[in-house]
Amino acid sequence: MVNKTIIVSNRLPVKIVEENGEYLLSPSEGGLATGLGSVYKKGDNIWVGWPGIEVPEDRQQEVTEKLAELNLIPVFLTPDEINLYYEGFSNEVLWPVFHYMVTYAHFEQTYWDFYQSVNDKFKAVVTAQLNEGDTVWVHDYQLLLLPQLIRDAQPHVTIGFFQHIPFPSYEMFRLIPWREELIGGMFGADLLGFHTFDDVRHFLSAASRLSTAKVSNNVITYKDRQVVVEAFPMGIDANKFESLTHDPVVAEHVVSLKETMQECKIILTIDRLDYSKGILQRLQAYELLLETHPEYIEQLSLYMIVVPSRDTVAQYRELKDQIDQLVGNINAHFRTLNWLPVHYFYRSFPVEFLSALYYTADICLVTPMRDGMNLVSKEYVASRAGNTGVLILSEMAGASKELNDALIVNPNNIGDVMRAIVEAINMPVEEQKRRMSVMRGIVKKFDIHLWVKNFMDKLDEVKQMQESLLTK
Numbered sequence: 001m002v003n004k005t006i007i008v009s010n011r012l013p014v015k016i017v018e019e020n021g022e023y024l025l026s027p028s029e030g031g032l033a034t035g036l037g038s039v040y041k042k043g044d045n046i047w048v049g050w051p052g053i054e055v056p057e058d059r060q061q062e063v064t065e066k067l068a069e070l071n072l073i074p075v076f077l078t079p080d081e082i083n084l085y086y087e088g089f090s091n092e093v094l095w096p097v098f099h100y101m102v103t104y105a106h107f108e109q110t111y112w113d114f115y116q117s118v119n120d121k122f123k124a125v126v127t128a129q130l131n132e133g134d135t136v137w138v139h140d141y142q143l144l145l146l147p148q149l150i151r152d153a154q155p156h157v158t159i160g161f162f163q164h165i166p167f168p169s170y171e172m173f174r175l176i177p178w179r180e181e182l183i184g185g186m187f188g189a190d191l192l193g194f195h196t197f198d199d200v201r202h203f204l205s206a207a208s209r210l211s212t213a214k215v216s217n218n219v220i221t222y223k224d225r226q227v228v229v230e231a232f233p234m235g236i237d238a239n240k241f242e243s244l245t246h247d248p249v250v251a252e253h254v255v256s257l258k259e260t261m262q263e264c265k266i267i268l269t270i271d272r273l274d275y276s277k278g279i280l281q282r283l284q285a286y287e288l289l290l291e292t293h294p295e296y297i298e299q300l301s302l303y304m305i306v307v308p309s310r311d312t313v314a315q316y317r318e319l320k321d322q323i324d325q326l327v328g329n330i331n332a333h334f335r336t337l338n339w340l341p342v343h344y345f346y347r348s349f350p351v352e353f354l355s356a357l358y359y360t361a362d363i364c365l366v367t368p369m370r371d372g373m374n375l376v377s378k379e380y381v382a383s384r385a386g387n388t389g390v391l392i393l394s395e396m397a398g399a400s401k402e403l404n405d406a407l408i409v410n411p412n413n414i415g416d417v418m419r420a421i422v423e424a425i426n427m428p429v430e431e432q433k434r435r436m437s438v439m440r441g442i443v444k445k446f447d448i449h450l451w452v453k454n455f456m457d458k459l460d461e462v463k464q465m466q467e468s469l470l471t472k
């Protein structure tokens with residue numbers, strides 16, 4: 001039997017909509033789905049996850065068959081499971097704590113109960129597909145218990161795990177009532193990957209304090225098994241973003257954007273609605289700029305896209321109201337008859353429009369309070385084929401470790417962010433080109449395909465190391 005690879009994530013890389021009683025599937029074009037396409041679309045390989053909508057029991061067989069044509073295997077979740085495992089434990093416990101926003105966390109016992117039972121449900125679906133010799137690659141914070149659950153069922157299987165959000169310092173992580181269980185769940189993997197070396201350090205620190213494991217360099221020895229922990233900074237499909245700039249649809253958008261914005265310099269920001277993204281603080285920095293530098297009135301505009309996300313959660317609704325209010329105040333206070341200070345959209349756009357924005361924007365302002373990596377910053381760089389443009393980047397984003405030639409700021413320092421905008425507006429073209437070409441080199445070389453390859457190669461190497469230890 002040929003060995004296969006199983007990718008597992010909370011969501012499947014597909015959009016399902018129900019139209020006139022029929023389920024319609026469209027594959028997702030997100031970066032991760034593209035990168036992992038080379039894995040799950042091959043041979044017997046598959047991707048396991050939640051299809052993203054509630055499917056009644058009597059229609060699940062039909063959806064399963066449609067997904068199978070795309071090598072996708074569904075884990076169907078009930079409304080309670082979505083509510084308590086996903087919106088509850090994942091997004092109201094792990095997300096805030098891992099992003100250092102612990103006052104937003106709700107440590108509810110029922111959230112934890114459902115987190116365990118849904119991780120168990122994923123285990124059942126994965127193990128039903130699994131043979132000895134197969135490889136499983138689990139993704140992200142919704143499934144921290146899954147590696148050990150699979151290991152218990154199939155002790156010899158190869159398991160990799162990658163976390164897309166930060167791993168916080170021990171002082172944050174220790175606050176979670178179920179911290180030992182979470183660490184224990186992750187120990188089931190052979191290779192644990194994070195975006196940055198700091199995340200690795202934080203995980204190793206938590207592992208050594210919360211378990212009896214021995215930690216030496218980046219290797220954890222626990223109950224006669226070894227787990228390797230390493231940083232794999234995720235890249236993007238850089239070629240796709242570069243070639244999009246030649247797409248005729250993108251070119252049309254560029255023309256109409258330039259018409260709308262006239263001679264104004266464009267400062268671009270794109271985020272999902274999330275308190276970790278620093279959207280309010282960024283607006284405050286822009287407001288301070290207009291207050292203290294009236295010479296820029298009518299000379300620049302903030303083009304701000306906020307993509308709707310988790311807006312059934314109270315904190316997200318509140319954040320949305322605060323953003324609406326601050327944008328309203330800035331526009332009411334500073335606008336002129338011919339000029340709007342903030343062009344604000346609360347919606348998502350097709351990637352062609354995003355590409356036109358990346359291509360047209362003079363400055364991209366990326367100032368999260370915390371971010372595992374931040375792909376928007378890399379997509380902006382990849383789209384700057386002429387090497388001009390300035391990236392302002394938070395030192396709290398994983399991407400800042402690689403993109404040193406951005407203007408790096410502390411997003412909590414509103415004055416610092418404002419000064420970086422002034423510096424960006426006045427940066428000579430030669431300096432823009434010098435900085436951008438270095439960053440473009442990095443983003444193009446360390447792309448999503450190399451990221452997948454590096455992770456899979458390392459997983460093979462770890463497995464071989466473990467086998468040679470067993471035969472000694």
Ligand code: GDG
Nearest residue numbers: 164165234272307347348349350351371372373374375376
């Ligand atoms: C998590 C971690 C880590 C945005 N608006 C639209 C749209 N997007 C796309 C962007 C980009 C992606 O969404 C956002 O990625 P980020 O990395 O910025 O942020 P998260 O969603 O929070 O992702 C993060 C990432 O996982 C990967 O490991 O970097 O730290 O939080 O690709 O282009 N795409 C389209 N329309 C939009 O309006 N089509």
